[in-house]
Structure formats: C-alpha cells, structure tokens
Amino acid sequence: MYLRFLYIKAMGDRLVSVDFEVFGRVQGVFFRKYTQQEATKLGLRGWCMNTEKDTVKGVMEGPTVQVSQMKNWLKKVGSPSSRIENAVFGNEHDISSYTFDKFSIKR
Numbered sequence: 001m002y003l004r005f006l007y008i009k010a011m012g013d014r015l016v017s018v019d020f021e022v023f024g025r026v027q028g029v030f031f032r033k034y035t036q037q038e039a040t041k042l043g044l045r046g047w048c049m050n051t052e053k054d055t056v057k058g059v060m061e062g063p064t065v066q067v068s069q070m071k072n073w074l075k076k077v078g079s080p081s082s083r084i085e086n087a088v089f090g091n092e093h094d095i096s097s098y099t100f101d102k103f104s105i106k107r
Contacts, residue, residue, distance in 0.1 A: 013063040017046075017099065018092045021057040022074050024085035031056050032105045034079035039103035042066040049106035058106075061098055 022031070027050050035048045035056065044066055048058030060070055075087040 013065060015062065015095045015098070016064055016067055016092055017059060017061045017095045018067055018071070019057070019059050019090050020071070020074055020087060021051075021055050022078070022084060022087045023055050025081075025083035026056045026078065027054050029079050029081040031079045031082050034082075035074070036103050036105055038073050038077075039070060042070055044070055045098050045100040045103050047100065047104045047106050059100075060103070061095060061100060 032048050032050065035058070039046065039048075039060060042062065044060045044062035046058055046060040048056055051057055060067060062070075071087070071089060075084065078084050
C-alpha cells in the first residue's frame with residue numbers, strides 16, 4: 001500500500017479528505033452498503049452512516065481523481081433502489097496521510 005501512495009504522489013495527485021451528506025431516499029435501500037463497496041473499489045477510505053434526518057453522511061479520503069469519481073457516484077448513482085435528491089460536500093482539504101484503515105459503515 002505504501003508503494004501505491006508513493007506512486008500517487010509521483011503522479012502529482014494529492015490526497016484529500018471530504019465530508020459528504022446525501023439527501024433523498026437513501027435509507028432502507030442499502031445505500032451505505034453500496035457506498036462502502038464503491039469507495040472500496042475506488043481505493044478510498046473513510047466511513048458513512050445514517051442520520052436522524054434520513055440522510056447518509058460520511059467522510060472519504062483518497063486521491064483527488066478517485067474522490068471526484070465518488071462524488072459523482074454519490075450525486076448520480078447510489079444504490080439501485082435509492083432516489084438521490086442532493087449530495088453536499090464540504091470541508092475538503094489536503095491530507096498528508098490517511099486517517100482511516102478502510103471504508104467502514106458506522107451504526
């Protein structure tokens with residue numbers, strides 16, 4: 001994994017952390033499970049969870065290209081039965097190393 005990190009840095013891509021919250025029909029439709037699968041496929045780390053406002057929120061960390069792909073997925077794709085109304089991203093900042101070991105689901 002360290003070699004992958006060096007490769008990313010050598011390619012000029014930087015690591016970022018981004019908070020997200022997704023609104024719409026995103027609870028009871030396996031949205032967190034599909035989010036975890038997509039994030040893992042893209043090599044991202046972080047977490048997601050349901051909120052009391054019937055949204056899904058979380059944090060993702062990774063190279064800017066993969067984070068951008070995940071943002072698009074959260075805005076437009078989601079789980080098969082979800083209906084995304086809006087996805088909001090904030091607190092985007094560079095990080096020098098990962099904070100999380102993997103992408104997990106918080107309960």
